[in-house]
Amino acid sequence: MIGVTSERTPGLAGAEALDVPGAPEEAESESIGTVILAGAANLAIAIAKLAAGLFSGSSAMLSEAAHSFADTITEIFLYVALVRGKQPADEQHPFGHGKESFVWAFIAALFTFVGGAGFSIYHGITAIVADEPSGEFLWSYLVLAISFVAEGTSFLRAQRQVAGESRRWGVSRSRFLRLTPDTTVKAVYFEDSAALVGLVLAALGLILTEMTGDELWDGIASVAIGVLLFLVAAILARSNVSLLVGRSVPRRIHNQIAEDIASIPIVVAVPTLLTMQLGPDEILVAAKVDFVDEVSGGEIEQASDDAEVRLRTRYPAIRYVFLDPTRGTAGRSHVDGGVE
Known part of the structure; x- marks a missing residue:
């Protein structure tokens, strides 16, 4: 041979x-920037959601706080994935450490499942059973609005990167997201998408609770956020397992x-x-x-x-x-x- x-x-x-997959160094630099921006936004949003959730007693807001804290830890794992995966080859790892990126990305997906989905579903069910009245809604609405702007900014950056990469590959965005081995940009894109949908669900839960006076809607919103996170975690975990096994x-x-x-x-x-x-x-x-x-x-x-x-x-x-x-x-x- x-x-x-x-x-x-x-x-x-x-x-x-061809233009398709060239300039891996530029793509890596853009991925690092995307991860850092997403992590900073998630941390600030998580603190604001936690304060609003504790003040109002909203289960959906506390679930959203857990969601954002989980996303913050996830971004740390994704950053580690980018750094560790670039280590040079050595005698023990003759083909380099590239697959370590997939390991850390898989751990990030598991954390999203345990830290975000698990807490949201559990807290939502607890809120439905307890049926305790919520407090002031105004602060929750304000935090949700600010969070939507911050998450939207992070999502737009991830979307621009996905759009640029898919154009270079000459494929649709959905196909790029399905086939790309860049697990970091894929994770940020899906997590920011889920965050925006989660904010809408939390807002709907608060609005219905305020209109009806029934805490059931707030708890249902929390459970829905948890199910959403579970689906995102499952998609990302499945993709990373395929790459770890040795995808073509x-x-x-x-x-x-x-x-x-x-x-x-x-x-x-x-x-x-x-x-x-x-x-x-x-x-x-x-x-x-x-x-x-x-x-x-x-x-x-x-x-x-x-x-x-x-x-x-x-x-x-x-x-x-x-x-x-x-x-x-x-x-x-x-x-x-x-x-x-």
């Missing part, structure tokens, strides 16, 4: 660079990689092509390649270098390329693999 890593400086070698690249990239390798003049076919996300911006490529029988070992080595150059030029996130010369059938290449 011939292995080629990213230590070589990629040239052009006939491959046309999207099918579009898989097919382009197969095409680039097959376009090398002395390559007959690419019978097997395997890919793996090693981190948010790190990809491993391993392939069985059928070379022309008559070529020399030196020509195969040169062709392997050419393949690495083509792949790295088109997709800078590719860090490792391993090619294994093997027999195959002309024209029978491994296509339509990867994640669809």
Whole structure:
């Protein structure tokens, strides 16, 4: 097997660079900014919601406070994920620490489930059973309005990043969010979306409680917020588990990689092509390649270098390329693999 890593400086070698997943350093810097802004906003909002919840006695407000505190801790975990995942490779971790990003992002999702969803559902049920009257509503409304502006600001930044990345990839936002290995921007986007919906639910609960005088609505709003957080946590946890197990690249990239390798003049076919996300911006490529029988070992080595150059030029996130010369059938290449 011939292995080629990213230590070589990629040239052009006939491959046309695409805009889609390039500039991983810029994407990482933008992700850090998104996480920091979201964390700062969540902390300030959590304190305000807690004060309003204690003053008014609203279960929905206390649930929202727990929601924001959970999101604040989540942003800390996501920041750790970004920092820890960028540690260089060493003898014990020859492919780097990219997958550690997925570990911390998975822990963040679990914390959202336990710290946010669990508390909100429990407190909502307790409020329904106790049926204790709420206090002053004005402060709760004021805090909800301010929180909506702050959460909206954080959400707009995350949305701009998602929109920019999806344009570079040439896919819809929903498809980008489903397939992106950048778990931090995905988490912030979903959590900020859930926060905005949660604020609306809390406001509805307060309004209905004030209009009817029945604390049931406040408790129902709290339970609804908890269910919302549970769904977000489940989506994020499932995505991170898939990446931890070793998810392949999207099918579009898989097919382009197969095409680039097959376009090398002395390559007959690419019978097997395997890919793996090693981190948010790190990809491993391993392939069985059928070379022309008559070529020399030196020509195969040169062709392997050419393949690495083509792949790295088109997709800078590719860090490792391993090619294994093997027999195959002309024209029978491994296509339509990867994640669809």
